[in-house]
Amino acid sequence: MSRPEDILPPDLFYNDSESRKYTTSSRIQRIQNDMTHRALSLLDLHSPSLILDVGCGSGLSGEILSNTEEEGTPGGPHVWIGFDISSSMLGVALEKEVEGDLFLADAGQGVPFRPGTFDAAISISAIQWLCNAETSEDSPLGRLSRFFGGLYASLRRGGRAVCQFYPKNDEQKKMVSQAAIKAGFGAGLLEDDEGTKNAKTYLVLTVGGGDLDGDITGVVRGMDGVDVMARPGAVRGAKRGQEAKGSKVWILKKKEQMERKGKVVKANSKYTGRKRRVQF
Amino acid sequence: MKLLTLNFLTCAVKTCKSSPAAFPLHPRDATLQVVETELNLAFLKNMLPRLMWDELRVVADEVCGFLLSFPPPCFPCFPFPPTRSDLVVGGEAGAAATAEGEEEVEEVPSQTAQDLHRVLLETTVHEGKLVCGNCGHEYKVMEGVPNFLLPGHLV
Missing domain, CATH: 3.40.50.150 (Vaccinia Virus protein VP39)
Structure with a gap:
């Protein structure tokens, strides 16, 4: 048109x-x-x-x-x-x-x-x-x-x-x-x-x-046939793939990715993705 | 363009936005026209608190000089800003009656309301120009339509 x-x-x-x-x-x-x-x-x-x-x-x-x-x-x-x-x-x-x-x-x-x-x-x-x-x-x-x-x-x-x-x-x-x-x-x-x-x-x-x-x-409000689709300020769920870089979730995801590619990846443990202590 | 509109209109030039002199615009070389319309009491009551009386007076005085079609006494000289009860015959008594919830009386517009209606809604600027008190920009009025298109550097 x-x-x-x-x-x-x-x-x-x-x-x-x-x-x-x-x-x-x-x-x-x-x-x-x-x-x-x-x-x-x-x-x-x-x-x-x-x-x-x-x-x-x-x-x-x-x-x-x-x-x-x-x-x-x-x-x-x-x-x-x-x-x-x-x-x-x-x-x-x-x-x-x-x-x-x-x-x-x-x-x-x-x-x-x-x-x-x-x-x-x-x-x-x-x-x-x-x-x-x-x-x-x-x-x-x-x-x-x-x-x-x-x-x-x-x-x-x-x-x-x-x-x-x-x-x-x-x-x-x-x-x-x-x-x-x-x-x-x-x-x-x-x-x-x-x-x-x-x-x-x-x-x-x-x-x-x-x-x-x-x-x-x-x-x-009160009008016929009007649907409210989205409210202003409504909290949307965080999108997939938006995990903060360096977080535990992100590290686990990366390791999984690498494993799938056939790379040698260390096994996951309770220490994976943890912060090191200052004394280290 | 009605005198009511002139009571709200300011200069459109960017640098005039912050200046108090940009309102009201002053009509120059104006020819006026009276267009009779039906009195709308509810509208007058609605507008009353929003009007700027001193500016209305300034504009009415300036315009008076160009009045040809009807004699100046038609312009009432408002001694004070009228209140809503001044617009109805019976004034405060009538207002009190409706407040007490007695029978709904058909409100009769008073002389003040009729004068106001004449000035604000029936008197129109037909030809002439509007001049800003601050920057002196002239807005031409032709057939009752002011031209507010500005060249780019003034926007």
């Missing part, structure tokens, strides 16, 4: 015709709609809030945020502020007269809001673009760390952010979540339809504990 990230930078890729195609395609609209609702259920908002929409594009997700509670948006209507790097996309949003405030900005340059501004942040199909740097003086890691650092500061304590993105591979998935953890977030990955073509990856981020009891998995 072709990835638009590999073709052109986002501000050039989403030109006038591509933006229009993206916004009018009913298939994309439906997918974006589903993903926004999924993200909102993870955010768990109960009252009208101020939300940051990173990579808002033509405001497909923003329109859902401005809906009222009766129209299916929990805690709505929310007030949102949207960011996008593509001026064509923002042009489409202006034509649609979306209710949120729009900014022409690059998320990889940081988030220019004062600390504690937002109750929540949402990002639908955007942050995979941060893994590409267009100039030699910039790097994907730098862009990710500026973005997550700025986002962490601009969210209030107990706030949450949900970023749906399309990782190219496991490496990229790891790079993005590590960057978020480095910025101070509590982070977890939620995957819908894992292993299929429709796989959707959500990076769930929390600032401070908030009303979460325990770790990040508290976000999905």
Whole structure:
């Protein structure tokens, strides 16, 4: 499958015709709609809030945020502020007269809001673009760390952010979540339809504990059909072949190896692998 | 761009991060537009403790000079930061009633709430520029969309 990230930078890729195609395609609209609702259920908002929409594009997700509670948006209507790097996309949003405030900005340059501004942040199909740097003086890691650092500061304590993105591979998935953890977030990955073509990856981020009891998995507690695969900080058993060099276990293993090769090896005794006394 | 947003926006330049003068951004040559929206009392109550009043006043004063579409008295001069009970008609009595667990009364937004709504959510900067008080960087606003793209050396 072709990835638009590999073709052109986002501000050039989403030109006038591509933006229009993206916004009018009913298939994309439906997918974006589903993903926004999924993200909102993870955010768990109960009252009208101020939300940051990173990579808002033509405001497909923003329109859902401005809906009222009766129209299916929990805690709505929310007030949102949207960011996008593509001026064509923002042009489409202006034509649609979306209710949120729009900014022409690059998320990889940081988030220019004062600390504690937002109750929540949402990002639908955007942050995979941060893994590409267009100039030699910039790097994907730098862009990710500026973005997550700025986002962490601009969210209030107990706030949450949900970023749906399309990782190219496991490496990229790891790079993005590590960057978020480095910025101070509590982070977890939620995957819908894992292993299929429709796989959707959500990076769930929390600032401070908030009303979460325990770790990040508290976000999905009580949600249907969500399995917790790995807990942060879970102690994994030491891997095979990881015995410390020089230890008794290691020496015994080496001797066995040599024996199998047909070398002459001294028999094991109770003294094998013991430390010598100092007087010796 | 709403004045509410302007109350949270800081300069994006790296060296301004540590400077207190980078907030608020000062609107220059601004044309304002009033976009009527429905009053959302719960949202106002939520935002109230987060607003910076002195900065809001500074921005409102600066913007007042460019007001063409409606007369300045529409801008209320807040003598003090209002509290949550100021937003509802009946004020503290109403708050006390709900606290005692009596019948749920539909809260009626007061004049203060309506003024606040007008200033924060309906007044928007349509054209002009935002200037940082520290580095003097100008962010152009076109059709209500500020341009926050920075050249590489300022990031």
